[in-house]
Amino acid sequence: MQYIDTHTHIxxxxxxxxxxxxxxRASNAGALKLFVPGINLASIESIRNICKRxxxxxxxxxxxxxxxxxxxxxxxxDKMEKEEGNWIxxxxxxxxxxxxREFEQQQLExxxxxxxxxxxxxxxxMIHCRKAQNEMVRILRKYSDRLPGGVFHCFTxxxxxxxxxxxFEGFCLGIGGVLTFKKSNLPxxxxxxxxxxxxxxxxxAPYMAPVPHRGERNESAFIVNIIEKLADVYGVSxxxxxxxxxxxxxxxxxxxx
Numbered sequence: 001m002q003y004i005d006t007h008t009h010i011x012x013x014x015x016x017x018x019x020x021x022x023x024x025r026a027s028n029a030g031a032l033k034l035f036v037p038g039i040n041l042a043s044i045e046s047i048r049n050i051c052k053r054x055x056x057x058x059x060x061x062x063x064x065x066x067x068x069x070x071x072x073x074x075x076x077x078d079k080m081e082k083e084e085g086n087w088i089x090x091x092x093x094x095x096x097x098x099x100x101r102e103f104e105q106q107q108l109e110x111x112x113x114x115x116x117x118x119x120x121x122x123x124x125x126m127i128h129c130r131k132a133q134n135e136m137v138r139i140l141r142k143y144s145d146r147l148p149g150g151v152f153h154c155f156t157x158x159x160x161x162x163x164x165x166x167x168f169e170g171f172c173l174g175i176g177g178v179l180t181f182k183k184s185n186l187p188x189x190x191x192x193x194x195x196x197x198x199x200x201x202x203x204x205a206p207y208m209a210p211v212p213h214r215g216e217r218n219e220s221a222f223i224v225n226i227i228e229k230l231a232d233v234y235g236v237s238x239x240x241x242x243x244x245x246x247x248x249x250x251x252x253x254x255x256x257x
Contacts (some may be wrong), residue, residue: 002030003242004249005220007092007126007174007202009151010058011036011046014206014217023054026220032246033256034058034220037092037126037153039065043074044083048082051086059256061089061126065116066096066107073103073110080118088255090118091126091152099129107132112139118148124170124252125150133161140168147171147254151200154178154208156186159193166198172248174202177210177218180229187233196234200252201226201245 005026015022028231034054036047038061043182047060062083063075093114118125127150129136140147149170155162156178165171173194179186190199201207201223209218210225230245231238250257 001224001227001242002032002246003201003223004033004035004246005031005203005205005223005248006035006151006253007037007176008034008205009036009039009207010034010205010220010221011050012049012206015219019053021218022221023057025228027057027160028216029221029224030242031220033221034247035088035249035253035256036060037060037065037089039092040068042137043077044080045084054238059088059253060085061091062087063091063093063126064110064126066094066111067099068179069103069107069110071103071106073106077113086255087123088253089124089126089150090114092128092168093125094128094153095132095136096128096130097132098178108135108139111136115139115143118150119143123146123255124148126153126239127151128153130230133157133164137164144168149220151202151252153202154183157189158185159189161191162193166194170199170252172200172225172252175199175230176202176204177208177214179226179233180210181214187229190230191233196230196236196244197248198240199230199238199245200249211239248255
């Protein structure tokens with residue numbers, strides 16, 4: 001069984017002491033490739049280093065995460081725009097009003113500007129959204145006929161929200177550890193509203209480890225637990241889940257293949 005982790009922050013400090021082992025465990029578990037999203041200016045260098053250290057295995061994205069959007073977002077994006085690299089996507093970008101709406105307008109402007117980058121560069125989007133789906137959808141609809149596709153990362157919504165997002169052609173929902181949580185409604189939502197060919201696998205490591213690793217540092221090897229749960233949800237084999245989601249990732253992120 002082979003799979004792709006489309007979203008892991010393996011360049012983070014949480015992995016500095018045992019990175020080689022983490023990557024080896026991922027490979028041993030069946031991970032074909034790891035995709036590493038950017039979050040700010042500092043992550044550009046850390047992601048470059050990871051991709052050089054593990055060529056043809058780790059692939060980087062560039063973007064300004066909504067929680068990193070501050071008053072100076074425009075100058076930060078100016079600097080990002082000049083950064084060269086073999087980026088496979090624009091991300092992790094989006095809107096996040098979970099903790100605060102202090103920089104609400106700045107987040108909206110930063111998100112839209114980065115959506116425009118993706119359209120100009122024909123790179124897929126890796127989109128983070130918490131407590132802001134209405135605002136996010138409003139912006140994306142302005143560009144709906146030009147969007148290059150991508151992933152709605154860490155989807156945990158209801159059937160209506162799933163259907164609204166899947167109306168954007170070329171996008172998949174990123175499914176991770178939340179699927180395995182005891183009180184999660186996600187299994188029912190997926191079974192009722194989301195075909196398997198619109199899903200990609202992700203960890204968001206080091207966050208949100210699946211059961212039975214909940215509370216631990218998450219890592220790409222744990223995707224096996226997500227695959228097992230998806231197989232149960234859709235009534236198919238784990239191999240079929242792995243094969244279909246890998247093909248979905250291949251379609252969305254051609255520069256990684």
